[in-house]
Amino acid sequence: MTPTPAPLPRPGQVDARIAELSVFVRSFLRDPLRTASLVPSSRLLAERMVRPLAAAHARGRRPVVVELGPGTGVVTQALLTAGPEIRYLGLELDGAMIGHLHRRFGDLDVVQAPASELGAALAARELADADLVVSGLPWQAWAGRAGHDLVSSVAAALSPTGAFTQFTYGWTLWAPPARRQRADLEAGFGQVDRSSVVWRNVPPAVVYTATRPRREVPA
Numbered sequence: 568m569t570p571t572p573a574p575l576p577r578p579g580q581v582d583a584r585i586a587e588l589s590v591f592v593r594s595f596l597r598d599p600l601r602t603a604s605l606v607p608s609s610r611l612l613a614e615r616m617v618r619p620l621a622a623a624h625a626r627g628r629r630p631v632v633v634e635l636g637p638g639t640g641v642v643t644q645a646l647l648t649a650g651p652e653i654r655y656l657g658l659e660l661d662g663a664m665i666g667h668l669h670r671r672f673g674d675l676d677v678v679q680a681p682a683s684e685l686g687a688a689l690a691a692r693e694l695a696d697a698d699l700v701v702s703g704l705p706w707q708a709w710a711g712r713a714g715h716d717l718v719s720s721v722a723a724a725l726s727p728t729g730a731f732t733q734f735t736y737g738w739t740l741w742a743p744p745a746r747r748q749r750a751d752l753e754a755g756f757g758q759v760d761r762s763s764v765v766w767r768n769v770p771p772a773v774v775y776t777a778t779r780p781r782r783e784v785p786a
């Protein structure tokens with residue numbers, strides 16, 4: 568039997584993809600360490616990142632979801648597909664990425680601020696805590712003392728039943744920054760799970776899911 572060919576993308580979809588890639592590449596050229604990738608994450612990796620949303624829905628309240636470093640919105644799209652009624656809040660440093668997010672999603676609550684301000688951003692909206700924090704932040708954001716403090720801020724911003732997901736590229740797993748990042752996660756959360764490798768991502772990546780946030784993170 569002849570296999571059915573995959574449908575070709577429509578012209579509008581091609582234009583949107585080109586616009587997205589162009590924003591991403593320009594942001595990378597402006598600040599390579601901050602953007603940390605030449606291309607956005609794949610849809611499969613994004614779907615893996617948002618899996619804990621199902622458990623948040625089961626708890627019966629409108630889930631509050633914070634996204635750190637949404638970029639051009641691949642993970643945002645997966646969140647809104649999995650839970651169109653979520654209370655979304657994004658923190659993104661790059662103004663061009665934010666412009667793209669508004670063109671793509673319209674009236675999205677995304678602030679131009681560092682991820683470390685997530686607690687203040689939640690408080691400003693009178694949101695007590697988050698059910699899910701998803702992060703596409705690069706290593707640079709998790710480096711040193713600031714990275715350790717960021718894990719504490721994420722843990723403090725989550726409800727006791729909340730979850731935190733962060734992807735990291737598979738080939739970097741055994742390098743010292745990735746091992747330190749894992750140690751910081753284990754200090755901040757009672758449970759840290761690592762997914763299998765998502766091969767259909769450039770480059771292949773894994774997702775950490777951290778649950779049981781600790782209120783007091785050891786220094």
Ligand SMILES: C[S@@+](CC[C@H](N)C(=O)[O-])C[C@H]1O[C@@H](n2cnc3c(N)ncnc32)[C@H](O)[C@@H]1O
Pocket residue numbers: 601602603604606607608635636637638639640641642658659660661664680681682683702703704705708
């Ligand atoms: C590797 S890209 C990931 C983008 C998107 N989440 C994805 O998966 O395609 C990292 C994003 O984090 C943003 N970023 C880097 N450091 C940040 C920080 N400290 N606070 C907020 N956003 C940050 C960058 O501007 C960029 O959009």
